[in-house]
Amino acid sequence: MTSKATSVDQYINEVPEDRRTALQQLRAIILKNLPEGFQEEISYCMIGYVVPHSIYPKGYHCSPELPLPFMSFASQKNSINFYHMGIYAKPELYNWFVAEYPKHSKQKLDIGKSCFRIKKPENIPFELIGELARKMSVAEWIKTYEVAFNK
DSSP states (O other), X not given: OOOOOSSXXXXXXXXXXXXXXXXXXXXXXXXXXXXXXXXXXEETTEEEEEEOTTTOTTOBTTXXXXXXXXXXXXXXXXXXXXXXXXXXXXXXHHHHHHXXXXXXXSSOOEEOSSEEEXXXXXXXXXXXXXXXXXXXXXXXXXXXXXXXXXX
């Protein structure tokens, strides 16, 4: 499901009603816990949290005109997908998340390199996502990103 929304509120209002409250909660927990400097925006047709060009002028190496992506989530056809570039770039963060997940959800973890999928909105581990959002500052993400991707 690709959205043409131009604002976060518009994106949330366009999702099916049975997911809307969960996405509002997910957004709220992220905004409450995300370190200063990250910016919320529509990024890659989903709700994203990025390092703006004002902090990191180089932008994303794949598309330097775009700000450096960090975290995002989307309502897809069969699931709500949550993306975290820090999990992809930092193995110890990935390992922490995989170990913590069963403490917060009875659903089996469906995870890729930087994305995990949640089939039912009621299974979103909000507290865990809040903790994950706090784990990396803008400065730490830039340093991790440059080591992992700018070789």
